[in-house]
Amino acid sequence: MSTPGLSSDCASCFGLCCVLLPFSASAGFGVDKPGGSPCLNLLTDDSCRIHATLREDGWPGCTVFECFGAGQQVSQVTYGGTSWREQDNLAEMAAVLSVMRQLHEMLVHLVEVARRSPDPAADVVRAEIEQLTSADPETLLLADVDALHERVGALLSEASARVRRPWPAAQDRTRSDLAGRRLVGDHRGWSFRGALLIAADLRGADLREVDLLGADLRDTDVRGCDLSTALFLTQPQVNGAIGDRATTLPEGLSRPTRWAS
Incomplete structure (x- = not known):
């Protein structure tokens, strides 16, 4: 099982963060938008109308956000290249995206552990998470992400102590x-x-x-x-x-x- 891409590749995504996630003007997203509703700046090819001028146009929140590659993983792997435009359950897709983003963020940190302070126990958990990222929507939504967070958190604490010794x-x-x-x-x-x-x-x-x-x-x-x-x-x-x-x-x-x- 290879490590999935852990940084956003918007060209391989269907603009999922622009559709599935809720955001608010007070958080730097220009307008208030509920989850499951396409952003007013999203074009039909799933690109952003103001991508080059997001901060200038009052959308700094978009420039800070990073999905850690979860968007393209959900788009191309979990749903096999089927766009949100062809889905009848955007709530499920949104929940899957949330789980996938957490899994990918944990992988980002575990990859760093492998590079900075290798640990066989961390490698085991990393392999488990990598396998989970290729699972179907139901398996992802039934995964005990909180338990994974606890296990990964303990491993990161141990790695941190070793590096900062x-x-x-x-x-x-x-x-x-x-x-x-x-x-x-x-x-x-x-x-x-x-x-x-x-x-x-x-x-x-x-x-x-x-x-x-x-x-x-x-x-x-x-x-x-x-x-x-x-x-x-x-x-x-x-x-x-x-x-x-x-x-x-x-x-x-x-x-x-x-x-x-």
């Missing part, structure tokens, strides 16, 4: 409310797991080997930061942060185009 005095800011705070200096090996870092100022900080699993990085200023070996940093977190040309990202993550301005 060289910094025994590093501070633990897990689930701390650091919104708007100025955090300067050397934070190597710190844990910011689940921390609230909205609009925090981390400019120039050394963030190597920090654990950022689930940290809220909306409008977090990471200009000039070294995040090259940060743990469990995802594309949506990067997309929501404020960086620049001097911000160093981990392997496999893309620099948002707006960081160049």
Whole structure:
């Protein structure tokens, strides 16, 4: 069983996030839209009418969102290339997309464990999840995703501890409310797991080997930061942060185009 694509490929998707997911203007999506209703910007070929100007047109939420490849997996594998336009149960498809996105996000982290701190137990769970991503809709919807989250969470904690071991005095800011705070200096090996870092100022900080699993990085200023070996940093977190040309990202993550301005 090979690992499915773990980053979005909109050309291989039927615009599922633009149709199946609900969103609101207050969350940066321009308008309020219920789940199962196509976005007003979705074209008949499932492309976006304002993709090149989403932020300028008041849709920053779309630029932050990442499905981790769940969209094309559901489109091409789960439903065998059958579009939502030909489905009579969009509620089921939406639920499947939600499950698939969670599975793919877990795989993203387990792939990182295999690269940064290999663990046979993590390989076993990864293989289970990869097999599940190829299952039919009913099997996906019956899967105990919460139990998988617990198993994967424990494995990620163990991997994080191994990678951060060289910094025994590093501070633990897990689930701390650091919104708007100025955090300067050397934070190597710190844990910011689940921390609230909205609009925090981390400019120039050394963030190597920090654990950022689930940290809220909306409008977090990471200009000039070294995040090259940060743990469990995802594309949506990067997309929501404020960086620049001097911000160093981990392997496999893309620099948002707006960081160049």
